[in-house]
Amino acid sequence: MTARQHPRPSPETVDVWSISLAPAMSPSTRPNDVLSPAEIARAERFVQPKHRQRFITARTALREILGSYLGLPPAAICFRINAHGKPYLDPASAMLQFNLSHSGDWALCAVTTAGEVGVDxxxxxxxxxxxxxxxxxxxxxxxxxxxxxxxxxxxxxxxxxxxxxxxxxxxxxxxxxxxxxxxxxxxxxxxxxxxxxxxxxxxxxxxxxxxxxxxxxxxxxxxxxxxxxxxxxxxxxxxxxxxxxxxxx
Ligand SMILES: CC(C)(COP(=O)(O)OP(=O)(O)OC[C@H]1O[C@@H](n2cnc3c(N)ncnc32)[C@H](O)[C@@H]1OP(=O)(O)O)[C@@H](O)C(=O)NCCC(=O)NCCS
Missing domain, CATH: 3.90.470.20 (4'-phosphopantetheinyl transferase domain)
Structure with a gap:
């Protein structure tokens, strides 16, 4: 299943998306077309190309996934960050809560309207x-x-x-x-x-x-x-x- 099938957020469900960060799963889009200038700058700070590509894949997937719930193109997702670095969406975005985690060749993205969520x-x-x-x-x-x-x-x-x-x-x-x-x-x-x-x-x-x-x-x-x-x-x-x-x- 891809995130482009317009999943519906629900207060009874937490959707947890598995994202492969293996090189073959890299997005075909150019990072500049999807990621924000701050994300591009962060990607460029990775010394190892493998780590840079994993970051780009995870961020692109996160934007695709959230965009599919909100009916927005991935580049239109606007993140805010709390005092400790946790990204969140403007509350106007249907109270959608999410959290991302990555390790090695995998990332997970949890999405819900059930409440604050954390994933590792x-x-x-x-x-x-x-x-x-x-x-x-x-x-x-x-x-x-x-x-x-x-x-x-x-x-x-x-x-x-x-x-x-x-x-x-x-x-x-x-x-x-x-x-x-x-x-x-x-x-x-x-x-x-x-x-x-x-x-x-x-x-x-x-x-x-x-x-x-x-x-x-x-x-x-x-x-x-x-x-x-x-x-x-x-x-x-x-x-x-x-x-x-x-x-x-
Ligand atoms: C973010 C944090 C909470 C987890 O870091 P981590 O396990 O290295 O990284 P994860 O891949 O699970 O999570 C990173 C993602 O969580 C999100 N995030 C960042 N800060 C966050 C925070 N304060 N709370 C929740 N999510 C946060 C971001 O989306 C981030 O993705 P990004 O790197 O693409 O921006 C880290 O700041 C931390 O404090 N880790 C504690 C490490 C430790 O000593 N653990 C002991 C285990 S018991």
Whole structure:
């Protein structure tokens, strides 16, 4: 499915678009035709062409996807940015909430009118168990650290990355970055344990008001979504593909 089929945003659904950032999936459009001058300038600051192309593909896809919901050409999407860098649309844009994450060859874009949303995808880089535990001790809550430490060598990646992506999705949902100290809240740990926010000293009501969901992603990746909404919603995972042309339909 491409984003050009005019999907409808819904308060009962979060659409999560998978975007391949592999070189073969690069958009056929010229960046200058779609991206803003600020985005072009940012793309040009990447030293490695591979990273530049991934950024261009992700931003072009983000604009295509949002444009398809709003009935606008991708170049007409106007982003604002909060004090911590989270991009958002003008509230006049049908209260559409979105969030983007990228890692390695994949990006995810969550879109909804259900509430504030955060998404995180992480590629698993091979690392020793001791390294994972060192990072977990530094960044995770004590409860999370003990759960990761108990997972053993076979379970450490599942424990670590399920926790990492759930935590990142939570802070991205609030859009405050590391202004939310990572050890002040606790998420469930382990890919076979349902995603949940267990406790938040930072904002205790989030335990009932913020829902976490794990996402289906290719092998070697983990991903999670956070949504500020008291009711459960349907997560609809979709694939974005390069449109033949970037002109409006
Ligand atoms: C943005 C942030 C919240 C996540 O960064 P990240 O995981 O490296 O990057 P992701 O690919 O998931 O997300 C980047 C995208 O999120 C969006 N974004 C930027 N700032 C954001 C914010 N404060 N809140 C939500 N989304 C944000 C942007 O669309 C950005 O895309 P862009 O780079 O094309 O502009 C980063 O500022 C941060 O603070 N990371 C914490 C890292 C950490 O120590 N994590 C510990 C794990 S528990």
């Amino acid at each position: 995808i992480e590629r698993v880089r091979p690392r020793a168990q001791a390294y994972r535990l060192k990072v977990a001790r530094r960044f995770f809550s004590a409860h999370e650290y003990h759960a990761i430490n108990s997972a053993g060598p076979a379970g450490i990646d599942s424990a670590f990355f399920s926790g990492w992506t759930r935590k990142e999705a939570y802070i991205k949902c609030h859009g405050k970055g590391l202004a939310i100290p990572l050890a002040t809240f606790t998420v469930s740990i382990g890919a076979t344990t349902p995603a949940a926010l267990i406790q938040s000293d930072w904002n205790p009501v989030d335990v009932t008001q913020c829902r976490l969901y794990d996402l289906d992603v290719p092998a070697g990746y983990y991903a999670a979504l956070a949504l500020l909404n008291t009711k459960p919603v349907r997560i609809c995972q979709l694939n974005w593909s390069v449109p033949a042309t970037s002109s409006p339909e």
